[in-house]
Structure formats: structure tokens, C-alpha cells
Amino acid sequence: xxxxxxxxxxxxxxxxxxxxxxxxxxxxxxxxxxxxxxxxxxxxxxxxxxxxxxxxxxxxxxxxxxxxxxxxxxxxxxxxxxxxxxxxxxxxxxxxxxxxxxxxxxxxxxxxxxxxxxxxxxxxxxxxxxxxxxxxxxxxxxxxxxxxxxxxxxxxxxxxxxxxxxxxxxxxxxxxxxxxxxxxxxxxxxxxxxxxxxxxxxxxxxxxxxxxxxxxxxxxxxxxxxxxxxxxxxxxxxxxxxxxxxxxxxxxxxxxxxxxxxxxxxxxxxxxxxxxxxxxxxxxxxxxxxxxxxxxxxxxxxxxxxxxxxxxxxxxxxxxxxxxxxxxxxxxxxxxxxxxxxxxxxxxxxxxxxxxxxxxxxxxxxxxxxxxxxxxxx
Numbered sequence: 001x002x003x004x005x006x007x008x009x010x011x012x013x014x015x016x017x018x019x020x021x022x023x024x025x026x027x028x029x030x031x032x033x034x035x036x037x038x039x040x041x042x043x044x045x046x047x048x049x050x051x052x053x054x055x056x057x058x059x060x061x062x063x064x065x066x067x068x069x070x071x072x073x074x075x076x077x078x079x080x081x082x083x084x085x086x087x088x089x090x091x092x093x094x095x096x097x098x099x100x101x102x103x104x105x106x107x108x109x110x111x112x113x114x115x116x117x118x119x120x121x122x123x124x125x126x127x128x129x130x131x132x133x134x135x136x137x138x139x140x141x142x143x144x145x146x147x148x149x150x151x152x153x154x155x156x157x158x159x160x161x162x163x164x165x166x167x168x169x170x171x172x173x174x175x176x177x178x179x180x181x182x183x184x185x186x187x188x189x190x191x192x193x194x195x196x197x198x199x200x201x202x203x204x205x206x207x208x209x210x211x212x213x214x215x216x217x218x219x220x221x222x223x224x225x226x227x228x229x230x231x232x233x234x235x236x237x238x239x240x241x242x243x244x245x246x247x248x249x250x251x252x253x254x255x256x257x258x259x260x261x262x263x264x265x266x267x268x269x270x271x272x273x274x275x276x277x278x279x280x281x282x283x284x285x286x287x288x289x290x291x292x293x294x295x296x297x298x299x300x301x302x303x304x305x306x307x308x309x310x311x312x313x314x315x316x317x318x319x320x321x322x323x324x325x326x327x328x329x330x331x332x333x334x335x336x337x338x339x340x341x342x343x344x345x346x347x348x349x350x351x352x353x354x355x356x357x358x359x360x361x362x363x364x365x366x367x368x369x370x371x372x373x374x375x376x377x378x
Contacts, residue, residue: 213237
């Protein structure tokens with residue numbers, strides 16, 4: 001689809017055109033510009049209140065302290081005597097002199113000594129006041145500096161407190177995760193590890209007893225008809241195999257699902273050897289539906305058992321049941337081949353499908369050789 005354009009103006013080079021997509025981008029960029037503006041304002045306010053304002057307060061405090069002394073020094077006279085600023089606040093010294101009764105030299109000398117002492121006292125008071133003013137100015141400047149540092153200290157304390165809370169929260173989460181992992185590991189070693197190992201051993205025992213039964217049957221068959229005693233021993237091996245497998249099938253909790261599925265499949269195979277084909281079918285169907293739907297072997301075995309049940313129903317002239325099991329067999333076999341096409345080779349040689357192969361059942365052949373069937377169609 002071509003991109004539509006829109007004329008927005010003329011210039012010397014020709015008509016300027018802008019696409020709808022460019023207009024959309026321009027409109028879309030406005031919220032970003034507004035966001036950037038308010039972000040700049042926020043950063044400026046933080047800088048002003050965190051740095052500039054405390055410095056201005058310090059300078060203002062120093063100016064306020066130094067201004068009275070500066071202006072008083074400009075107004076004060078330059079005579080030999082030092083005038084004390086704001087003498088009204090200075091302590092007044094009241095001295096009562098005795099009234100002279102005569103003009104003797106001794107009295108005049110005494111009065112002169114008193115005047116000199118008074119001048120010395122005034123100078124001392126003035127020097128003490130100046131020293132106190134200087135000390136007060138230094139203390140005020142230090143106080144202003146402490147106020148500034150207090151602003152920054154509070155900000156730093158809050159920042160450190162926030163980081164400390166975040167670190168504490170992360171440490172709590174890590175601790176909880178570590179505790180959960182420890183509990184899972186403990187449960188694995190105390191329960192699941194032993195159950196999984198025991199389940200694997202039981203499955204292995206069931207498989208071994210099944211193979212021993214089959215080997216025993218083949219050896220005995222080489223010497224002719226199987227005696228009743230040998231048949232009993234043969235079934236004893238199979239029953240022992242089922243007993244081990246039932247330990248898993250009857251208690252599948254906290255056991256690996258693939259292990260449980262294998263136990264159900266092997267049990268179905270053993271039940272089929274014992275002639276309990278319906279129970280064998282139920283066992284492999286449970287394995288596929290409940291524990292391992294992706295295991296094609298359970299579907300293939302289900303197809304075999306359905307084929308055997310269909311043959312048995314046909315032998316009893318129960319054609320409706322025979323057709324039902326035959327349909328199920330084709331459905332299971334088709335799914336098994338879709339999951340693993342190696343099942344085609346197994347089905348070609350498997351004796352459980354002999355009835356379908358002898359009669360060249362079209363449904364069976366269509367499942368095994370779908371390409372050939374498509375070529376034969378007109």
C-alpha cells in the first residue's frame with residue numbers, strides 16, 4: 001500500500017510534502033517534550049532547595065551579623081577616644097566624688113587619678129564588648145554552617161536509610177528463597193529421592209520377572225507341550241512381576257510421572273501375557289492419559305490390545321464389539337505413527353495385527369501407507 005501525502009507549504013525548491021506517518025510522529029513527540037520540561041523543573045527545584053537556599057541563608061546570616069558593626073564604624077568619630085556603639089546598653093558606672101572644700105593640690109591630684117581610672121575602665125569595657133561581638137559573629141557563622149550541613153546530612157541520612165531498607169528487603173527475599181530451596185532439597189533427599197529410586201527398582205524387577213517368564217516359556221516349548229507344572233511356574237513369574245509393578249501403580253504420589261507411566265505400560269504387557277487383555281488395555285490408556293501423553297509406546301500397545309479384543313469378539317460372532325475395538329485400534333495406531341513413524345515398521349511385523357494384514361484391511365493399509373493409497377485414487 002502506498003503512503004498518502006499532504007501538502008503543507010511552498011518554497012523555492014518546490015512544494016514541501018509531509019507524510020501522514022511524519023505528522024503522527026510529530027504529534028506523538030509532544031507528550032515526551034512536556035515530560036522533559038517537568039523533569040527539568042523538578043531537578044531544578046531539588047538543586048535549589050538542596051544546595052542554593054542553604055548557601056543563601058548562610059550569606060544572609062553573616063551579612064546580618066556584620067552590618068551593625070560596619071555602619072557603626074562609618075558613623076563613629078575619629079578622635080583619640082574610642083566610642084562604644086550603643087552605649088545605652090553598656091553598664092553605667094556611677095562614682096560619687098567628694099565635694100571639694102578647697103583648692104588644695106592634694107584634692108586636685110586625687111580627682112585626676114579618678115578620671116584616669118574611669119577612662120581606663122571605659123576602654124576595658126569597650127574591648128570586652130568588641131571581643132564578645134567577634135565571638136558572637138564566629139558562633140553565628142558556625143551555626144549557619146551547621147544548618148547547611150544539617151540540610152545535607154538529613155538528605156544523606158534519608159538516602160542511606162532508603163538504600164538500607166532496600167538492601168534489607170532484598171536480604172529477606174534471598175533468605176526466604178534460600179529457606180524454600182533448603183526445604184525442597186530436604187524433601188527431595190528424605191522422600192522423593194528414595195521413592196523415585198524404589199520405583200525404578202520395582203519397575204526393573206517387574207521387567208526382569210517378565211523376561212524370565214518369557215525365557216522359561218521358550219525353553220519349555222522346545223521340549224514339546226508345556227506341562228501343567230511349567231505353566232504354573234510361568235504364571236508365577238508373571239504374577240511376581242505384576243506385584244512389583246503394582247507397588248508403583250497403586251501409589252504413584254511423589255513419583256516421577258515417566259517412571260509411573262513406564263510401570264503402567266509394563267504391567268499392561270504382563271497382563272496381556274496372562275490373558276487379561278482388557279485390564280492390559282486399561283493400564284496403558286491410564287499411562288497415556290494421566291502420566292505421559294507424549295509416550296507413543298502406550299498408544300501403540302493400546303492399538304495392539306484393541307486388535308486382540310476385536311479378534312476375540314469376531315470369534316464370538318459379536319460383530320458390533322469387534323468393529324468398536326477395531327476402530328479404537330486404528331485411532332491409537334494412527335496417533336502413535338504421528339508421534340513416531342518407527343511404529344510403521346513395528347506394525348508391519350507385529351502378529352497382533354495379522355488379521356488386518358491378511359485381509360488387507362483398507363483402513364489399516366491407509367494408516368501404514370497413506371501415500372500409496374493417494375496414488376491409487378483416480
